[in-house]
Amino acid sequence: MAEAILSKPKRESFWRSRAWRRFRRNPLAIAGAVIVVFFVLVAVFAPALTADRMGRNCLRDLGLRRSQAVKVLRNPLSGKFWRATLRPPKTCYKIPRKGYSPIPKAPSRRYPLGLAGGGYDIYYGLVWGTRTAFYVGILVVGIALLIGIVIGGAAGFLGGWIDNLLMRVTDVMYAFPGLVLVMVVVTIFSRTLTTIMLAIAVVAWPTYARMLRGNILKTKAQDFVDAARALGASPLRIFLRHVLPNSIGPLIILASLDIGSIVLSVAALSFLGLGPEVGFADWGQMVNFARGWIVGPPGEPLKFWYTWVWPGLAIALFVLGWNLLGDAVRDALDPRS
Amino acid sequence: MFEFTVRRLLQLPLVLFVVSLVIVGLMQFLPPSARAAAFVQSEQQLAHLDEIIQQYHLDAPFPVQYWTWLKNALHGNLGFSRVEKAPVWDAFKKRLPVSAELALYAFFPTLLVSIWLGVLAAIHRDRLLDQTVRVLSVIFWSIPTFVLGIALVAVVYGYLKLFGIGRLPPNLIIDLANQIAQHRYHPYTGLLTVDGPLNGRWDVAWAALKHLVLPVTTLVLVQGAQLVRVMRSSMLDELGKDYVRTARAKGLPEKVVYYKHARRNALIPIITLAGVMFAFLLNGVVITETIFNIPGLGQWAANAAIQLDQPAILGFALLTAFIVTTANIVVDLLYALVDPRIRYE
Numbered sequence: 001m002a003e004a005i006l007s008k009p010k011r012e013s014f015w016r017s018r019a020w021r022r023f024r025r026n027p028l029a030i031a032g033a034v035i036v037v038f039f040v041l042v043a044v045f046a047p048a049l050t051a052d053r054m055g056r057n058c059l060r061d062l063g064l065r066r067s068q069a070v071k072v073l074r075n076p077l078s079g080k081f082w083r084a085t086l087r088p089p090k091t092c093y094k095i096p097r098k099g100y101s102p103i104p105k106a107p108s109r110r111y112p113l114g115l116a117g118g119g120y121d122i123y124y125g126l127v128w129g130t131r132t133a134f135y136v137g138i139l140v141v142g143i144a145l146l147i148g149i150v151i152g153g154a155a156g157f158l159g160g161w162i163d164n165l166l167m168r169v170t171d172v173m174y175a176f177p178g179l180v181l182v183m184v185v186v187t188i189f190s191r192t193l194t195t196i197m198l199a200i201a202v203v204a205w206p207t208y209a210r211m212l213r214g215n216i217l218k219t220k221a222q223d224f225v226d227a228a229r230a231l232g233a234s235p236l237r238i239f240l241r242h243v244l245p246n247s248i249g250p251l252i253i254l255a256s257l258d259i260g261s262i263v264l265s266v267a268a269l270s271f272l273g274l275g276p277e278v279g280f281a282d283w284g285q286m287v288n289f290a291r292g293w294i295v296g297p298p299g300e301p302l303k304f305w306y307t308w309v310w311p312g313l314a315i316a317l318f319v320l321g322w323n324l325l326g327d328a329v330r331d332a333l334d335p336r337s
Numbered sequence: 338m339f340e341f342t343v344r345r346l347l348q349l350p351l352v353l354f355v356v357s358l359v360i361v362g363l364m365q366f367l368p369p370s371a372r373a374a375a376f377v378q379s380e381q382q383l384a385h386l387d388e389i390i391q392q393y394h395l396d397a398p399f400p401v402q403y404w405t406w407l408k409n410a411l412h413g414n415l416g417f418s419r420v421e422k423a424p425v426w427d428a429f430k431k432r433l434p435v436s437a438e439l440a441l442y443a444f445f446p447t448l449l450v451s452i453w454l455g456v457l458a459a460i461h462r463d464r465l466l467d468q469t470v471r472v473l474s475v476i477f478w479s480i481p482t483f484v485l486g487i488a489l490v491a492v493v494y495g496y497l498k499l500f501g502i503g504r505l506p507p508n509l510i511i512d513l514a515n516q517i518a519q520h521r522y523h524p525y526t527g528l529l530t531v532d533g534p535l536n537g538r539w540d541v542a543w544a545a546l547k548h549l550v551l552p553v554t555t556l557v558l559v560q561g562a563q564l565v566r567v568m569r570s571s572m573l574d575e576l577g578k579d580y581v582r583t584a585r586a587k588g589l590p591e592k593v594v595y596y597k598h599a600r601r602n603a604l605i606p607i608i609t610l611a612g613v614m615f616a617f618l619l620n621g622v623v624i625t626e627t628i629f630n631i632p633g634l635g636q637w638a639a640n641a642a643i644q645l646d647q648p649a650i651l652g653f654a655l656l657t658a659f660i661v662t663t664a665n666i667v668v669d670l671l672y673a674l675v676d677p678r679i680r681y682e
Contacts, residue, residue: 028475172352179620180657183642187650188363264481268624271483273643287483294491301495308491312484320479327475 019332026331032324039318043130047084047092048074050124055096061089093132093281095125104293104307114306116289120279122306126314128281133318136197136266137259143201145255148208149248155209156216156247157239167213170206178203178265186274193276200265208255215247222246250333257329260322267315283318286311341673345666349659356658357410360651361403369395371647415655416648420641425652428637433656434527435504436622436633442530442549443556444618448611451561455568456600459576470565477562482621486555486628493551501548503630505529509544552625559621560614567610572603605676612668616661 014020023029042049051073054062059069062084072080084092097119098111105115113122155166178200185199219225220243228238263283269275270284278285287308296303364372373389390396393405409415415425423431458470477485493499505513516522522536530549533542575581576599584594623635630636634653641649 028472172355176356176661177616177619177657179623180638180654183623183638184360184363184650184654187642187645187647188366260479264479267481268483268620271481272624272627272639287487290487294487295495301498302491305491308484308487312481312487316480316484319481320476323475323479 023328023332026328028324029328029332032321032326032328035317035321036325039130039321040134042127043134044085046127046131047088048081049127053096053121053124055091055094057094058089058092058096061091093128094279095120095128095281097121097279104290104304107306113310116286116307117293118289120286120289122286122310125281125286126283126310129283129286129311129314130318132276132280132282133263133266134259136193137263140197140201140204140262140266141255141258143198144204145208145252147201147205148251148255149212149244151205152209152212153216153239153244156213157220157235157243163213166209170209173203174206174210176203179268182265182269183274186269191274193280196266196269196275200262200269203265204258204262208251211251211254212247215251216243219243219247253329253333254326257322257326260319260326263322264315264319283311283315287315342670345669349662349666352662353655353659357407357655358403360654361406362399364647364651365399365402367647410655415652418637418641418646418649418652420644420646420649421637425648428649429634429652429656431527432632432634432637435631436626436635438528438530438545439549439552439556439625439631439633440618440622443553443560443621444615446553447557447561447564447614448607450557451564452568452600452604452607454561455565456572456595456603458565458569459572459603460595462573467569470569474562474565477558478566480559482555482559482624483628485559486552486625489551489555490628500550501544502551504548504632505541505544506548509541513541548629548631552629552631555625555628556618556621560617563617564607564610564614568603568607571606572599575599575603578602605672608668608671608675612665615664619657619660 047054051070054066054069054073059066062080064072064080072078073084075081098105098115098121099119101119102117104117105111105119107114111121111123113126116122116125151166151170155163155170181203182196182199185202186196189195225238225242228242233241266275267282267284267287270282271288273288275285275288276282290304290307290311293304293307295301369390370386372395373386373393393409394401413426417423418425418428421428454470454474458467461467490502494502504510513522517524522532522538524532525535526532529545530542533539533545581594581599584598585591589598619635622633623639625631626633626635627639634656638650638653640646641653
């Protein structure tokens with residue numbers, strides 16, 4: 001008898017759950033997953049994909065000569081391959097330039113997506129920009145989640161005037177247009193990728209805080225919390241061991257799906273010129289490069305199409321992938337449908 | 338209701354106080370000379386920053402500084418914008434109508450189109466119409482405002498040679514400036530499509546409308562895509578409720594069930610969302626004004642942020658806070674008006 005009570009209840013396997021079945025049958029979900037996986041692969045294998053066009057500094061920091069680069073970086077058995085894939089030097093994020101001509105150059109065999117104004121290789125920028133996108137997206141969501149968990153957790157678990165105060169602050173933050181707030185922070189502090197990411201995280205947390213607070217209020221009312229209290233557990237222990245783990249699951253899943261919209265905000269900022277330094281592989285900046293070349297010379301209005309179509313497509317596709325995935329997961333988790 | 342209105346309106350100064358406190362607080366991270374720009378009135382004064390630091394106690398403790406700032410701000414002195422080459426307050430007056438015109442022309446079509454499409458999609462759930470609306474909405478929701486704007490500039494303006502970039506064609510801008518100087522054109526509201534007809538200048542209004550088409554389309558597509566989704570799911574929620582079944586059971590025509598019963602209730606969450614959307618619209622305005630070269634608040638703010646024009650950015654943030662809070666108050670009041678079940682005690 002005691003054994004039956006003490007033994008953990010069997011968990012329903014994820015692969016046989018209703019949510020997973022519903023997700024699998026949704027063609028839009030599969031499309032989203034395919035797009036996201038494609039970008040993950042591009043990001044992971046960025047060094048191999050761009051081995052033939054790396055910048056001089058990047059090759060130097062990898063300890064490679066140009067003549068060996070392709071062979072070494074496309075050979076998974078070499079140590080350099082793994083070093084470049086797992087911990088590439090910062091200089092590799094600089095887009096190599098072919099000449100310094102301010103006029104963009106149409107796609108060619110050597111530069112399949114063309115050169116942006118300033119001689120920046122668009123293909124290289126897009127491939128390494130995928131890494132930047134994931135890096136920024138994951139980090140910002142992580143920081144925003146952390147803030148949201150602390151504030152939403154405190155508000156939901158402690159209740160009373162703390163709850164009231166924290167939720168009013170959250171309301172104000174929630175209503176404020178994010179881009180404006182980020183502009184304030186970036187103008188006052190320095191304009192580096194780190195500041196921008198922190199600023200966006202500071203804007204993004206209220207959603208998570210609200211959601212967690214709601215979940216915690218529901219969890220708190222359940223019997224096992226009372227049981228833990230009756231057994232003499234400290235409030236901190238109840239919070240960390242019982243309430244939080246039972247409230248946080250869906251939140252983390254849904255937050256991770258926000259990577260797309262976070263990348264969108266960062267891209268909008270760098271498009272405005274408030275992004276990382278010029279030449280850093282970043283999609284928003286690549287669109288910014290195109291700004292002077294949207295309409296071509298008289299007679300050839302679409303002459304420079306490649307300067308904005310490729311980076312624009314990369315951002316839109318990335319965000320689309322995450323949005324499709326997010327929609328499907330939300331649908332699958334929604335108990336109403 | 339009256340008491341609620343008063344209480345809600347009293348929140349406005351409170352929110353502005355908190356926001357300004359945060360903003361002035363953030364400014365403490367800047368050196369005094371950079372802060373001094375927030376108190377300057379003219380270009381000449383920029384040369385005498387030391388005196389301004391003395392005069393406004395910019396090396397004093399924070400409460401003293403905040404008090405000085407507040408007194409100044411209440412007198413309409415929000416500092417001098419380097420980008421605008423004019424006081425921040427003047428920039429507000431000049432540029433707010435420009436942005437307001439863009440935002441108003443985008444806001445109402447967005448609401449109407451997305452309510453219409455959302456309801457249609459919900460009624461035709463899982464059929465071709467619904468699938469099309471859903472796929473299109475997720476696509477436009479994913480396209481960044483700036484990419485869509487650039488695409489429209491390149492294809493519609495550049496290739497098809499339709500509509501225009503900027504606010505007015507250059508010859509009309511010069512013409513208007515002359516007319517205003519000679520007091521023959523009176524900018525009553527600053528909105529070209531309103532002032533034009535009032536002054537008998539229908540050509541100005543027509544040109545302004547033509548220049549609004551592309552930025553407004555950009556905003557409507559991007560913002561509408563989000564709203565359609567909400568409207569659709571809200572309508573689906575309502576259609577699943579008991580009163581809809583009752584209405585059908587008593588033999589009401591489907592049209593009456595959809596449009597008289599379900600849609601009215603489905604609109605309630607949209608009102609709340611419209612407030613949030615207004616905030617997003619401000620984000621969108623910054624970007625569209627930059628792309629379409631419209632001399633509104635957003636373009637000014639974007640340039641100010643790039644050139645580190647702090648007084649301009651801080652003023653812009655304050656104004657945004659004011660607009661967003663006001664919009665939210667209006668939404669709350671509308672909410673109570675529309676839904677008789679909601680009562681504020």
